[in-house]
Amino acid sequence: MRKGLSQLSKMSLLHLKTGSVCPPTTPGLLRCYNMKYCPYAQRTLLVLHAKNIKHEVVNINLMEKPEWFFEKNPLAKVPTLELDGKLMYESLVTCDYLDEVYPEPPLYPRDPWQKGRERCLIELFGKVISSMYKTYRAYAKEDKEEMAETFNEVVNGLAPFEAELKIRGTKFFGGNTPGMLDYILWPFGERFPVVEISARKMLPQTELPLLKSWMQNMKEDRAVKAVYIPPEIHKMYLEDSLSGKPGYDKNYSALLASKV
Structure with missing residues (x-):
């Protein structure tokens, strides 16, 4: 699940909003729902890049949230991670998950x-x-x-x-x-x-x-x-x-x- 940095992310350039359709997911590919200027979502992106984890990014308009996003995350917040239908959200939770599942390089002290x-x-x-x-x-x-x-x-x-x-x-x-x-x-x-x-x-x-x-x-x-x-x-x-x-x-x- 690792490739060179240039191949890591597929970026949804526009922030999807009310009335939009959720882009189809790719089996085995980690997706991060993001807002470009959100510092909390940026935490998760930093960990994804630090660990060279192949992923794609889908940007969300947080003022006009897509209806389908509430089905992914009842709080409709970013960051939200999705992998093969499984979902996880909150910046610290997602960062801890990534550090455990992708152990190299370790980001937390082992002690x-x-x-x-x-x-x-x-x-x-x-x-x-x-x-x-x-x-x-x-x-x-x-x-x-x-x-x-x-x-x-x-x-x-x-x-x-x-x-x-x-x-x-x-x-x-x-x-x-x-x-x-x-x-x-x-x-x-x-x-x-x-x-x-x-x-x-x-x-x-x-x-x-x-x-x-x-x-x-x-x-x-x-x-x-x-x-x-x-x-x-x-x-x-x-x-x-x-x-x-x-x-x-x-x-x-x-x-x-x-x-x-």
Whole structure:
């Protein structure tokens, strides 16, 4: 079930919506239901690429969800995995499944205590995610005071992760190469520049030097490169989303080029 990276994914370019027909599945081929700008779905895509798992991607319009998608997942959320009629959803559940069924390369520590520690850190990172979304909402309201306050929440929430990198003394949380904790955190790390733009402040180099280096190192990872979206495009999508009109299929790259 493994092939070269160039053969890994068949991408459904458009986000399927209400009234669409579900594309037929291929026996033995893993499918990931995705939304291009969803950080949670990106977690699962990162693991798929990190493990060179042959798969296809079907994008879903989350504002006008296809009727058939509710039959696949009663929550109608992404990511959802499908294989030969079997279905699984939620980002952490799908990532754990992939790490168990496709053991190479292993992404979690083999030691149960260390694996549990990774899961604790993933839970703790939820505070950072919450603060990021509060910053976005403050940005939408143009509330400068709230933007500054929520940005400081993000910085404070990142402190334990800066400390963890210092304790580990490694390039990534996973060691010399990214592990599961890196891939679970990265989609939000990819969006940190959007938080900086929203709050009109930079993550402090003096307080978070190891995390700043981690972000640069992650951008060089093969799996990250496969699904990376530049912060300028994330910002354009965010602004459309906050206005209630997310541009799932909008050509943000062309719009960005026209502004240069």
